[in-house]
Amino acid sequence: MSTVNRKYKDSVFVDLFSEDEKAKENFLSLYNALHNTNLQLSCPVENIRLDNVMYMNIVNDVSCLVDNKIIVLAEHQSTVNENMPLRFLEYVARIYEKLQAPTDRYLRKLSKIPTPEFFVFYNGLNDYPETTVLKLSDAFITKPERIPLDLEVKVYNINKSKGAEVLRRCKTLDEYSLFIEEVRLQTQLDPENGFTNAVKICIEKGILKEYLQRKSREVINMLVAEYDYDTDIAVQREEAGRIAFAQGISQGSRQKALETAKMMLTMGYPLADICKIAGISPAEVEAL
Structure with missing residues (x-):
């Protein structure tokens, strides 16, 4: 390994x-x-x-x-x-x-x-x-x-x-859990120095002490990479949510337009007026 x-x-x-x-x-x-x-x-x-x-x-x-x-x-x-x-x-x-x-x-x-x-x-x-x-x-x-x-x-x-x-x-997993808790706390208190502070505090508390003493700089770099990754994922999910919302509005607007056109058809409106008011094509009206 x-x-x-x-x-x-x-x-x-x-x-x-x-x-x-x-x-x-x-x-x-x-x-x-x-x-x-x-x-x-x-x-x-x-x-x-x-x-x-x-x-x-x-x-x-x-x-x-x-x-x-x-x-x-x-x-x-x-x-x-x-x-x-x-x-x-x-x-x-x-x-x-x-x-x-x-x-x-x-x-x-x-x-x-x-x-x-x-x-x-x-x-x-x-x-x-x-x-x-x-x-x-x-x-x-x-x-x-x-x-x-x-x-x-x-x-x-x-x-x-x-x-x-x-x-x-499992002592290592237990201490890793405590380490992540400390990282979250310190990054909330001090976003700029939170990772460094968390590593220092955990060493003082004896949490993953030997590991963090050996690899503090590497650990901080890994935490930064993970933070950047999580931020990227959050942004992508937010963007996907906005797209889905916009698509939902678009689909809802189209359905409303079709319903309007259908109602105008039953009331005998001319084809040109239906297309203009509902905002759909003659072919779509004929399909109704």
């Missing part, structure tokens, strides 16, 4: 559990917390994260092969995306392509594959249950009695106020 140069920036979450020099130790601690196991540091862990990432220019997924399982972790600091099961399905299919020899899928004998497991860690501000499960089948337009394909994503709310049990069992 070594650090490599990438086109995309890692998030702090990914660095802690996938790229840092102590990432393997952190990852196994989280794995044990999720599975109630006791895998030791000697246990093989292979980082199999894909080059192309789920979230634009920010890498915030951790994908590892361990204990004959593919463990895929993702973090959400905004609203949980209920389309995650579909995105994970596309993601794990590409991982299987990467792990399996192309010829294996054509063998007559069954080719065994690692079992996939999917987890999302939510630490956003919206109210969300401590734990929940998102299912791919929830998105199906029709559901047969026997569902032919499904994928489950376990979502953990790691905000301290929710008291997720997984935090008690």
Whole structure:
């Protein structure tokens, strides 16, 4: 689980559990917390994260092969995306392509594959249950009695106020949650220096102390990148909302014009007057 140069920036979450020099130790601690196991540091862990990432220019997924399982972790600091099961399905299919020899899928004998497991860690501000499960089948337009394909994503709310049990069992995840809380508080108090202040305060409080002491500048850079990404997403969503609203108004105006034209037709108005008053074409009037 070594650090490599990438086109995309890692998030702090990914660095802690996938790229840092102590990432393997952190990852196994989280794995044990999720599975109630006791895998030791000697246990093989292979980082199999894909080059192309789920979230634009920010890498915030951790994908590892361990204990004959593919463990895929993702973090959400905004609203949980209920389309995650579909995105994970596309993601794990590409991982299987990467792990399996192309010829294996054509063998007559069954080719065994690692079992996939999917987890999302939510630490956003919206109210969300401590734990929940998102299912791919929830998105199906029709559901047969026997569902032919499904994928489950376990979502953990790691905000301290929710008291997720997984935090008690994984010290690194617990401290990461406290770190994010401090970052939010300090950026509200001092938007210009909030990231730097949060790192300093957490070191003083002993929160991710050794990690932050080693990588304070890198962590601040990652936080800045994540903040820029979240801002971009918020702007795009706002713009999409305005477009949808404008389209709704446009569709509503057209419907009103058609209703006006239809009423004028029943009252015997000339075609030219209907077109002029309703603002539609002769062909559209004739179609009524």
